[in-house]
Amino acid sequence: MVDSTNQMIDRWFTRINSGNPEIDVEREIIATAGEIIARTSFGMKDDNARDVFDKLRALQMTLFKTNRYVGVPFGKYFNVKKTLEAKKLGKEIDELLLSIIESRKKSGTKNGQQDLLGLLLQENHEVDGRSGKTLTSREVVDECKTFFFGGHETTALAITWTLLLLAMHPDWQNQLRDEIREVVGNSEELDISMLSGLKKMKWVMNEVLRLYPPAPNVQRQAREDIKVDDVTVADGTNMWIDVVAMHHDPELWGEDANEFRPERFMNDVNGGCKHKMGYLPFGFGGRMCVGRNLTFMEYKIVLTLLLSRFTFKTSPAYNHSPSIMLSLRPSYGLPLIVHPL
Numbered sequence: 001m002v003d004s005t006n007q008m009i010d011r012w013f014t015r016i017n018s019g020n021p022e023i024d025v026e027r028e029i030i031a032t033a034g035e036i037i038a039r040t041s042f043g044m045k046d047d048n049a050r051d052v053f054d055k056l057r058a059l060q061m062t063l064f065k066t067n068r069y070v071g072v073p074f075g076k077y078f079n080v081k082k083t084l085e086a087k088k089l090g091k092e093i094d095e096l097l098l099s100i101i102e103s104r105k106k107s108g109t110k111n112g113q114q115d116l117l118g119l120l121l122q123e124n125h126e127v128d129g130r131s132g133k134t135l136t137s138r139e140v141v142d143e144c145k146t147f148f149f150g151g152h153e154t155t156a157l158a159i160t161w162t163l164l165l166l167a168m169h170p171d172w173q174n175q176l177r178d179e180i181r182e183v184v185g186n187s188e189e190l191d192i193s194m195l196s197g198l199k200k201m202k203w204v205m206n207e208v209l210r211l212y213p214p215a216p217n218v219q220r221q222a223r224e225d226i227k228v229d230d231v232t233v234a235d236g237t238n239m240w241i242d243v244v245a246m247h248h249d250p251e252l253w254g255e256d257a258n259e260f261r262p263e264r265f266m267n268d269v270n271g272g273c274k275h276k277m278g279y280l281p282f283g284f285g286g287r288m289c290v291g292r293n294l295t296f297m298e299y300k301i302v303l304t305l306l307l308s309r310f311t312f313k314t315s316p317a318y319n320h321s322p323s324i325m326l327s328l329r330p331s332y333g334l335p336l337i338v339h340p341l
């Protein structure tokens with residue numbers, strides 16, 4: 001994580017030194033988070049990995065155009081061209097991932113490499129002392145896609161929206177920088193105890209995930225008829241829970257629901273929300289996000305390195321238009337004016 005972030009920082013210094021302090025932070029952070037998930041989960045750092053990312057991005061854009069019909073009977077026939085495009089891309093991604101997995105299997109490093117793919121490839125691996133199930137290559141491909149999709153853009157967007165809000169709230173930007181100086185000092189290495197000492201950064205993260213949840217909705221399907229007051233939700237109904245609306249509801253959060261106030265999380269992990277299910281950036285119950293601890297770590301590492309080196313200001317070129325394209329992202333990127341400290 002530190003390596004990939006430092007490479008991004010070097011790129012930014014080169015850019016700034018050549019007289020261009022305006023940086024599209026969204027694009028940069030997504031590329032870096034992509035590299036981080038590729039390295040930490042799959043030990044990848046080559047053209048193959050980049051190829052998979054480019055195709056996943058294209059697939060995401062195509063799915064965005066067709067996904068409004070998910071769960072609608074015959075929905076896939078509503079936009080046949082896009083559905084076929086998505087299918088073709090999906091096949092190409094599967095083939096690429098399969099070739100990466102097969103070459104990893106052949107290279108014989110499968111048991112030595114301490115990353116997610118290494119674990120997935122361990123045959124009959126032990127889980128809590130019990131023998132685990134052997135995954136087929138196809139199953140490994142599916143796991144890889146889930147982690148690629150779920151594991152980089154969400155975290156990158158959390159960091160992106162944070163940089164926007166810190167640029168708009170220089171007081172909080174300074175508070176976080178002071179906290180970093182206090183907790184990390186001049187240390188060259190970041191360790192886990194330092195990260196857990198970054199308390200204000202955690203409040204800021206929680207508040208950003210409230211105002212701009214990168215996963216803007218959570219889906220469930222009724223497994224039986226459910227009665228809610230006077231309404232019966234029929235067995236099989238697909239439901240989309242509107243997380244963005246819940247996170248901005250004044251009945252749950254008070255009249256300052258739309259304001260950036262990280263201190264609401266100071267003494268309450270639920271930010272003072274009036275309903276225990278009102279704050280759901282990572283979903284809920286048995287299917288809650290499995291990657292959230294990785295996110296906390298990555299968020300703190302990347303932000304610590306960035307805030308220790310740069311100040312961030314809003315740019316006149318920024319056009320505020322958050323939109324839901326599967327995830328909640330800025331429609332036109334996030335140009336910020338970045339100055340070295």
Ligand code: HEM
Pocket residue numbers: 146147150151152154155158213214215217218219280281282283284285286287288289290291292294295
């Ligand atoms: C800010 C960062 C992230 C956000 C906002 C986020 C959000 C979510 C949400 C809302 C769900 C659905 C939960 C539900 O249905 O109740 C989910 C599931 C999931 N996430 Fe994340 N996620 C993040 C980071 C990550 C990372 C870093 C990884 C992997 C490295 C990851 C992997 C997954 C997986 C595998 C699932 C499916 C879990 C299951 O169905 O059992 N996520 N995430």
